[in-house]
Amino acid sequence: MERQRKAVALISGGLDSLLAAKVMLDQGIHVEGINFFTGFCVEGHTHAIRKKDKDKQKRNNALWSAEQLGIKLHIVDIIEEYKDIVINPKHGYGKNLNPCLDCKIFMVKKAYEWIQEHDFDFIITGEVIGQRPMSQRKEILPVVANESGAEDLLLRPLCAKNLPETKVEREGWVDREKLHDFSGRNRKPQMALAKAMNFEDYATPAGGCCFLTDKSYSKKLGDLWEHRGEKKYELDDIMLLKVGRHIRPNERFKMIVSREEGENHFLQGYRKQFDSLQILNFGGPMTLVDGITSDEDCEVAAKIVARYSQGKHEKSVTVEYRRKDGEVFEINVAPFKGDEIPEIWHV
Amino acid sequence: MIELDARKLFCPMPVIKMQDEVAKHPVGTLIRICSSDPGALNDIPAWARIHGHKLIESETVEREYFVTVEVCEDK
Numbered sequence: 112m113e114r115q116r117k118a119v120a121l122i123s124g125g126l127d128s129l130l131a132a133k134v135m136l137d138q139g140i141h142v143e144g145i146n147f148f149t150g151f152c153v154e155g156h157t158h159a160i161r162k163k164d165k166d167k168q169k170r171n172n173a174l175w176s177a178e179q180l181g182i183k184l185h186i187v188d189i190i191e192e193y194k195d196i197v198i199n200p201k202h203g204y205g206k207n208l209n210p211c212l213d214c215k216i217f218m219v220k221k222a223y224e225w226i227q228e229h230d231f232d233f234i235i236t237g238e239v240i241g242q243r244p245m246s247q248r249k250e251i252l253p254v255v256a257n258e259s260g261a262e263d264l265l266l267r268p269l270c271a272k273n274l275p276e277t278k279v280e281r282e283g284w285v286d287r288e289k290l291h292d293f294s295g296r297n298r299k300p301q302m303a304l305a306k307a308m309n310f311e312d313y314a315t316p317a318g319g320c321c322f323l324t325d326k327s328y329s330k331k332l333g334d335l336w337e338h339r340g341e342k343k344y345e346l347d348d349i350m351l352l353k354v355g356r357h358i359r360p361n362e363r364f365k366m367i368v369s370r371e372e373g374e375n376h377f378l379q380g381y382r383k384q385f386d387s388l389q390i391l392n393f394g395g396p397m398t399l400v401d402g403i404t405s406d407e408d409c410e411v412a413a414k415i416v417a418r419y420s421q422g423k424h425e426k427s428v429t430v431e432y433r434r435k436d437g438e439v440f441e442i443n444v445a446p447f448k449g450d451e452i453p454e455i456w457h458v
Numbered sequence: 459m460i461e462l463d464a465r466k467l468f469c470p471m472p473v474i475k476m477q478d479e480v481a482k483h484p485v486g487t488l489i490r491i492c493s494s495d496p497g498a499l500n501d502i503p504a505w506a507r508i509h510g511h512k513l514i515e516s517e518t519v520e521r522e523y524f525v526t527v528e529v530c531e532d533k
């Protein structure tokens with residue numbers, strides 16, 4: 112008897128990867144999931160940080176998908192290796208700083224290495240032709256298979272019928288007739304299939320799978336690179352870009368001003384790595400300073416923080432400025448009026 | 459009991475820490491993780507269920523979240 116074939120499914124937590132894995136399970140394939148953590152993933156983080164989001168569902172959608180499917184899920188930390196993809200994408204960026212094509216190639220390549228190490232037969236993804244402008248065009252899908260090295264061990268069950276046959280189908284490991292021919296941006300076929308498979312309550316992340324597709328996030332990352340004079344980042348940098356108001360009064364420094372209690376608490380954890388400001392005589396936001404500040408800069412920073420405090424209409428507010436080396440001093444300032452913080456300062 | 463510190467890490471990093479530690483130990487080992495992300499209270503038990511490991515305890519102490527898992531035979 113032919114042995115049961117084994118596939119690893121790239122599970123993002125979205126509907127498409129859930130359906131693709133289920134299509135394979137229904138054909139008797141042994142499926143396990145793999146999920147890559149890049150550091151830019153949308154889910155979880157902002158909910159975990161922001162108090163106002165605390166009531167929202169905090170489930171990890173990739174784990175939820177795996178549990179619905181009854182499959183194992185291997186979560187792989189690729190933060191370090193992924194930096195090169197974000198910093199030097201061979202195929203360039205999408206609309207924002209999202210290197211989608213290089214990212215797909217990289218993830219399929221990692222999955223290909225994984226199936227070789229674990230003696231699995233092939234890889235599946237939930238990609239659908241034409242669904243995403245950059246990385247899922249018909250002429251682009253073979254690029255992912257070729258450059259990742261996976262070649263025809265990469266199967267896309269949701270649109271396989273629109274693509275040339277892969278080894279997986281040729282060898283009869285799966286029945287091509289039972290695969291799908293979805294294409295384009297219309298989500299109705301996927302929703303109908305989800306209904307037929309009894310999946311409800313699946314994730315529909317509005318912003319896609321990661322922060323790099325987000326315009327305002329990409330702008331902040333671009334600003335960070337520009338002012339550091341090099342395209343580099345650490346995990347803390349990209350986490351901090353998800354939090355607070357980012358205000359850059361001049362070339363020397365940027366401020367991260369908390370917007371609510373959860374962010375206050377989160378930013379407090381960084382007081383040994385950054386200079387920080389806090390209002391002493393009114394309620395106000397925890398604020399970090401990234402850069403090197405002169406005395407004059409400290410005063411500008413204090414006026415900005417005062418503007419976002421409960422003392423914003425007062426004549427004078429006392430601000431504690433704490434340098435990361437431990438030096439602490441107080442500054443009394445008149446809070447800026449709204450129009451004294453030019454729009455251009457907001458990153 | 460093995461203690462893991464995942465404070466200041468956000469999900470799925472605590473799950474990855476637990477996953478990697480479980481892989482190193484024999485059946486019956488107890489592993490307790492401390493996280494500052496409340497998501498760990500959902501994600502680590504979900505991960506344990508998927509892989510057939512046993513959730514022993516999960517508790518919240520002020521703003522820290524503790525989850526204890528017993529390593530079982532991987533299904």
Ligand code: SF4
Nearest residue numbers: 209210211214320321
């Ligand atoms: S949206 Fe982000 S995670 Fe998804 S393919 Fe593009 S770069 Fe990769």
